Amino acid sequence: MNIEKNIPEGFWKLCLALVAAIWGGSFVVIKGTLDAVSPAWLMAIRFLLATLAVGVLFRRRLRENLDGSHLVAGALLGVASGTAYVVQNLGLADTTPGRNAFLTATYCVMVPFINWVVSHVRPGAHSLVAAVLAVGGVGLIALGGDLSLTMSWGDWVTLASAVLFALHIVLVARFSSAHDVMTLTVVQLATSSALAVVVALALEPLPAASAFAEPGVWVSLAYLVLLSSCFCMVMQNVGQEHVPPAQAALLLSLESVFAVVASVIFYGEEVTPRLALSFATIFAAVLVSELGSSWPTRRRAWGDVVTGVDGRPA
Numbered sequence: 001m002n003i004e005k006n007i008p009e010g011f012w013k014l015c016l017a018l019v020a021a022i023w024g025g026s027f028v029v030i031k032g033t034l035d036a037v038s039p040a041w042l043m044a045i046r047f048l049l050a051t052l053a054v055g056v057l058f059r060r061r062l063r064e065n066l067d068g069s070h071l072v073a074g075a076l077l078g079v080a081s082g083t084a085y086v087v088q089n090l091g092l093a094d095t096t097p098g099r100n101a102f103l104t105a106t107y108c109v110m111v112p113f114i115n116w117v118v119s120h121v122r123p124g125a126h127s128l129v130a131a132v133l134a135v136g137g138v139g140l141i142a143l144g145g146d147l148s149l150t151m152s153w154g155d156w157v158t159l160a161s162a163v164l165f166a167l168h169i170v171l172v173a174r175f176s177s178a179h180d181v182m183t184l185t186v187v188q189l190a191t192s193s194a195l196a197v198v199v200a201l202a203l204e205p206l207p208a209a210s211a212f213a214e215p216g217v218w219v220s221l222a223y224l225v226l227l228s229s230c231f232c233m234v235m236q237n238v239g240q241e242h243v244p245p246a247q248a249a250l251l252l253s254l255e256s257v258f259a260v261v262a263s264v265i266f267y268g269e270e271v272t273p274r275l276a277l278s279f280a281t282i283f284a285a286v287l288v289s290e291l292g293s294s295w296p297t298r299r300r301a302w303g304d305v306v307t308g309v310d311g312r313p314a
Helices: 009-032 037-055 057-064 068-090 097-104 108-120 125-142 152-180 181-203 209-213 213-240 245-252 255-267 272-290 298-304
Strands: none
Touching: 009 068, 009 097, 009 213, 009 245, 009 255, 037 057, 037 068, 037 181, 037 213, 057 181, 068 097, 068 152, 068 181, 068 245, 097 125, 097 209, 097 255, 097 272, 108 125, 108 152, 108 272, 125 152, 125 272, 209 213, 213 255, 255 272
């Protein structure tokens, strides 16, 4: 008897909303942890622990499916997502969690256009509308009242990470149909961890041992690895099997809204009317892009990077 079939759809919708809330909170968690651990080292530790946890959880799938094709595809995904997360965290060091979350969310709008380049699938009219809205939202963030540029380097770096996240999602869409997704995820996480270690060794000093003597650092890592990565990945994948894609996309896109709420409550971020309008415009762009698309794997692919966005998620 399949117990999942007897659970009402409303339960799975609540689970997806919980996933969005956890992902949204991860922006504040990462922001606070960056005071103790530098961005690349934080990602290296997070990805390594997540690799071990997910690898143990899906060890049977690994034994059944791991081969050369999965290693190559997973490694390519790991380079894309690992770079995206490291770049996103570098940006978060010089911007607020709310701005970081909404600027990252523009990846949803970018996906159809990057897919156009890679797969020669022309974006629909809704994608063009979403792109205009997204540009308008970013413009509201970028320009001050005197039309001067107010984007910090962290904001620009965050936008760069959004491009990388979009590229990763396009690659997942190409690889997932011929591969086991969980096997790809484990290889991807391992590759991302190795990449983050290389970047950290090249650009950052080793974390001070005293940083890990603080209980708060371990609480943050537990949140990022166990909740934001492992729990959210499994719950999101299972939840999307029971909730229609458009509704799932709507629930999961609340991640950026939860991020702002958490940033205001825990980080003290001030949301001015202009900033609120920019966030609302970007969120509208995400909704137009997600709900107007017939590509149901988009948010599933986001779950496969194990974030978000941290997702992060994060």
